[in-house]
Amino acid sequence: MSVSNPTANSVTDAAADKPAHQSTLTTVEKYRRYVNTSAVKGIEPLVISRAEGANVTTQDGQTFLDCFAGIAVVNAGHRNPEVLDAVRAQLEKLIHCCSYVYYVEPVADLAERLAQATPGALQKTFFCNSGAEAIEGAMRLARAASGKQEFIALQGSFHGRTNGTLTITGNAGRKKRGGPYGTGVAFAPAPYRYRCRYCQGASACTLACADAVEDAIQYGTAGNVAAFIAEPVMGEGGIIVPPDGYFARVKAILDQYGILFIADEVQSGFGRTGRLFAIEHAGVVPDIMAMAKGIADGFPLGAFIAPERIADSFQPGEHLSTFGGNPVSCAAGIANLDFMLREDLPGQAAQKGAWLLERLGELAERFPLIGEVRGRGLMIGVELVTDREAKTPAASQANRTRELLRERGVLIGVGGHYGNVLRIQPPLVIEQDQLETLLDALTEALEVISI
Ligand SMILES: Cc1ncc(COP(=O)(O)O)c(C=O)c1O
DSSP, rough: OOOOTTHHHHHHHHTOOOOOOOOOOOHHHHHHHSOOOTTTTTOOOOEEEEETEEEEEEESSEEEEESHHHHHHTTBBBBHHHHHHHHHHHHTOOOOOOTTTTTTTHHHHHHHHHHHHSTTOOOOOESSSSSSHHHHHHHHHHHHHOOOOEEEETTOOOOOSHHHHHTTTOOOOHHTTTTOOOOOOOEEOEEEEEESSSSSTTTSSSOOHHHHHHHHHHHSOSEEEEEEEEOBBBTTTTOOOTTHHHHHHHHHHHHHHHOEEEEEEETTTTTSSSSSSSOOOOOOOOSSEOOOGGGTTTSSSSEEEEEEHHHHEEEEEEEEOOSTTHHHHHHHHHHHHHHHHHTTTTHHHHHHHHHHHHHHHHHHHHTTEEEEEEEEEEEEEEEEEEETTTEEEEEEHHHHHHHHHHHEEEEEESTTSSOOOEEEOOOOTOOOOHHHHHHHHHHHHHHHHHH
């Protein structure tokens, strides 16, 4: 990739062919020509034109089982009928007026529901448009509430693609060629039991990774820490489930130092892990919780919620978002949450996920390529290694497995620091026969790859 002189082609650029009318190019050709995809990891494109439940259908009529759900977004299923009805009704009434300049009913109603559905004293929500914007806002609120500036984050974490969220993201792969980032962040080790360097020699987990949060505070900061931020289950980092007791131990350390806890539930929230929010598994209540993805079943919406005493730390004019709290997205969010709670999607995720984890565990006994199967609910990772003893990451095999699954009509994700973790995060409404289709396709793919 050449970066020598980005202005060198300005004459030819100006003369570039720009057809005046809509061309006969295919969707893929238009993407190549007009959509900036250079930042996206290259995989053979699929043009999706319809979706329903856990299925997506391409322009040329092929149907795939979607076990990635638009990166853990459509938890209540693609085009959930109740969400669609709510959206249609809202479209007839109001699309935008800026929900901060004027008040709108869907914002008030969704905020009330979130206050009821989230743990502890979390009460007042700020709505925005994406996960990164929610994290940025949460960071800003933590600073406003604490009067302190620094952050502790985790190695292996991912919090978004803006400058601020990349500053606290603990993954060089996501940060490369974009720095230098902001200052004022210290990283603690990921609670990653499979690759833990801290409990070696101990017969069981000692939660040394949690204790290392105190080291990060002591040795990596100026003693001016506003908040510790963590994903209750890491997503992009490779579906990393912390050991039992991790967040309780960390919270005790934070309380000792008067440091706030921001839970990044952008990926783990809205039923995915078997509870409405993944931090509930730990029995710890965060001071600020950031949400997005699964909040509105595919409509763009982000949010962060805090107890009144923290939320009210913003002063007038300090924070706003033009599109934040879009009435249509909020109407979708209300219908999504109502559906989720009534149908007990968290319970469904717990039960379906337990079944799938057990079956995947059986595959791990059969295929040495599988180093570890882990997850909570329907947030499942299968870490591939070429050598179980050395835990050598099998990234190319992970990509190949994804391709083989696709050839068999099943879509999954791949992630992890080494790019060697299969990510299985389907809509939570996925049905038993569809889970079996996934499993059969994965078994076949592993058979092919293990030859
Ligand atoms: C845990 C977590 N936080 C934040 C983000 C950023 O969300 P968005 O892409 O909506 O900005 C993501 C996206 O994958 C995420 O997984």
